[in-house]
Amino acid sequence: MRQTRAAVPTWREAPAEAESAGHRFLLRSGMIRQLAAGVFTYLPLGFRVLTKISAVIREELNHAGAQEMLMPALQPAELWQASGRYEVYGSELIRLKDRHNREFALGPTHEEVITSLIKQEISSYRQLPVAFYQIQTKFRDERRPRSGLLRGREFLMMDAYSFHDGYPSLDTFYEIMHDAYERIFTRCGLEYRGVEADAGAIGGQGGSHEFIVLSDIGEDTIAVCGSCGYAANLEKAEVGLCQNRGEEDWSHEDKKPASSFIKTILYNADGQAAAVLVRGDREVNEIKVKQALGVQELRLAEEQEITAWTGTASGFSGPVGLAIPLLVDQEVACMSEGIAGANEEDIHLRGVRPGRDFSLERTGDYRNAVDGDACPCCNGVLTLQRGIEIGHIFKLGDKYTSAFNAEVLQADGQILTPVMGCYGIGVSRLMAAVAEQCHDEYGLIWPEEIAPFRVHIIPVTSKDALQMQTAEKLYQDLSGLGVEVLLDDRDERPGVKFNDADLFGIPWRIVVGKGVTEGRVEVRRRGTEQADSLPVDEAVRLVAFLTEPTAK
């Protein structure tokens, strides 16, 4: 393609609100433009990247045995009421009324639509398993859209759904999808981690993994063991057994560190009171608490509940003499003694001894992991890392199939409610994650398989007829061999061309400069210092060879 047709002018500077390097380069290189907060236009170069990512996803999911289809964005509110999510989803769900005043949601996900379809179309166990996917535009009214494509309000997503006659089949397909995801992200050139995750609001039983691209600007935190490879997101990450830290120095009475305190946090758990005890410098992990208690809903106790349960205001709760269930984090259980609230205003108890002064009956792992914690698998050391979630797979069980009465007949005439898996990849978010990981100070460095073009041909001096002719010949020859080439056919100064080329980040570059009088051009790889001077025909052969699609 000729650059005069394909590209819009690049920007010297990104607008101030573009806070991450990847977002700045996507804007500066003219890949994307913002239309409204969290709403973007993909310009031709950016659209090509999006298309290539989609192609990789399609190949791997077709290979996994999923069928592509397309569901609508406009979803009748009744479907969301049937699943109970119309209220739960809150103001992230974009709602509208049609001219007949019927309520619709703009789909942020499609569990309801696919399950109601399956109910209609599938009636026998012999039709299972089935797996469908789509690459489709989703809508979520994020409270604070940020980092460009990373958290948008309109975004491209792949969502897949599978239905099975039981967990053995779901478990097998889940593994197949897990492997497909690994191949997809590897082919997209990402450094990522597949981590154990909590199924969260989508409501699953039985298993969930997230795929996290390591990046300091990410909103997710994962805990990774440097020894055994254990990795989980913070919500899920278990903490290994604590070592008793021995007696502490209590000589300085005044300034005790936060680690000397026992925090008592009160919760309303499905209507019942519960207290969770963690060390003063730790945070309660509510997912763990919820699972330990086996409850549906867990929320911080309100002021009047705290008063009713402890006899005093919030901020002074303590475990001693408290007549509600105490969930004691294992780290607290290991303390020789600590400082705790006394359930009396402005009074703290010192020298509180776990086991003596309150029960350790329900000791367990109830807090978020921190840097340096023991790995739950190998007792190695956990490190916390920031990352961007680009994919998520869930075993949903029968949550949706039950809600929609999607039943099938078994061989023995019995009725069966299929179990379901769902699988998502943020396609536009993946593009943004690549931009965050793959750049240098000058611009983007696209991985081969998803680059907008494989080769960028740059004649140095636009006024030099031989350079322009040679560039044109290279363009024709490589295009003829099926290589995707961008030709910088603009009448611009060399500096402008090279700066733009660095911004675009196309993997291979052929520079047609002075050497052309001796029949030579320069082949460079973006992001490396290496440059080879080669005869024109040899350059064509080399680049055509280097850009062959890699065997899969």
Next chain:
Amino acid sequence: MRQTRAAVPTWREAPAEAESAGHRFLLRSGMIRQLAAGVFTYLPLGFRVLTKISAVIREELNHAGAQEMLMPALQPAELWQASGRYEVYGSELIRLKDRHNREFALGPTHEEVITSLIKQEISSYRQLPVAFYQIQTKFRDERRPRSGLLRGREFLMMDAYSFHDGYPSLDTFYEIMHDAYERIFTRCGLEYRGVEADAGAIGGQGGSHEFIVLSDIGEDTIAVCGSCGYAANLEKAEVGLCQNRGEEDWSHEDKKPASSFIKTILYNADGQAAAVLVRGDREVNEIKVKQALGVQELRLAEEQEITAWTGTASGFSGPVGLAIPLLVDQEVACMSEGIAGANEEDIHLRGVRPGRDFSLERTGDYRNAVDGDACPCCNGVLTLQRGIEIGHIFKLGDKYTSAFNAEVLQADGQILTPVMGCYGIGVSRLMAAVAEQCHDEYGLIWPEEIAPFRVHIIPVTSKDALQMQTAEKLYQDLSGLGVEVLLDDRDERPGVKFNDADLFGIPWRIVVGKGVTEGRVEVRRRGTEQADSLPVDEAVRLVAFLTEPTAK
């Protein structure tokens, strides 16, 4: 692909509300399913058709020099207010508010978005011409969604936009796009007509063509000359000069045919009164009247206006003595005499003579063409035909570039407002139009280039191991040659398989039946009676040859 994975069960009957044959077959064959009125899911087979149509469009538009991109569905209301269409578009425009109460429209089209982008990105005449397109989901809240995909509320559309430094460039590109459209529709196997059209509400100056698929269920009417090939939609179709029909037989005073009457229709044209006179059996063409008067808005006069202008109620207006401008259709001017209202309740005037009793100063072509009218080009005979609009191209001029102040600098330093073209194809509608044209009484008959698969392999007897093995071998061999094959691997009776195959409408069919004991299979073409019995390997070679993509 294996049918057990790709297809959902077919339906014996379509629901009663599916009123056209194409829509019934798309439903029965499991290509699409309705989620809400005018909102559809594309199941795997249907999605493949949609993908193939999109691929044909992409090839031809890339060849025409347009660049693919992707714009958002969520469009800030301010953009629509800037163009003045926020009100004009009425309740077809789906509106919503985000969580911060900002108003958005769900894009039914993208003139506003692309023009505001061009204003931002293009500053010099040297960057023109540019042409962009997208294949993207559109939203229009139709009052009465009908005929399945033909008039949906959420639908897939290709929309392209070009910007030029003047009409010569726009005219050239318009022709290129016209040719691309012809190739697209031909490759999709459609019988269609490119006709002159009115630019209508989208607001163009200078030219517009529609592409109409001939079909009795179409909502559009076109006038076609059997002699010279002139074709135009009814809004635009000119009527050739009328021949004076001579004296009429006035002997039977009682029952005069409608053609003896002169209808006087009153309009409010930009606030001014105007009367249009057509024969009693004709319909006023308001587009022609609007153009003749050179007004922006034309609407039927209201009751009080009629009373004010004629002195009597509606239904009794007549041209004699009427003191407002009279637009006399040429056919009325040719009448020797007629019956007209007298501007007095319950009174009609007989023997009214055009020219004597009212002025013929503003005689012209003000009515819709009818079957048998003279062709405006060759005086041949016009025939009216029903059809489905699947594409539309417009020269928009500077309507949007002016509204958005999208200006560029010329070589001489002067400021220029670019002119614009826009070009649309209803992708999902095209799929529906093909289904209307390409079927028989048993099911669909997909044209080669857009069929979901090229070949359908059907073993007759599922219990016959040799038949199943041979079918599997054919499937492997043809797939290995890159042919897209669907294998009916279901355990079903032969009748069920053949009925489903007829519904699906895949062009080539290989039936593996009893002949397989002699190493022979049957090759059939859907929609023909022809069937050839061939040795297995020869069948592979023949079908691989027949399904080679045709040279373009």
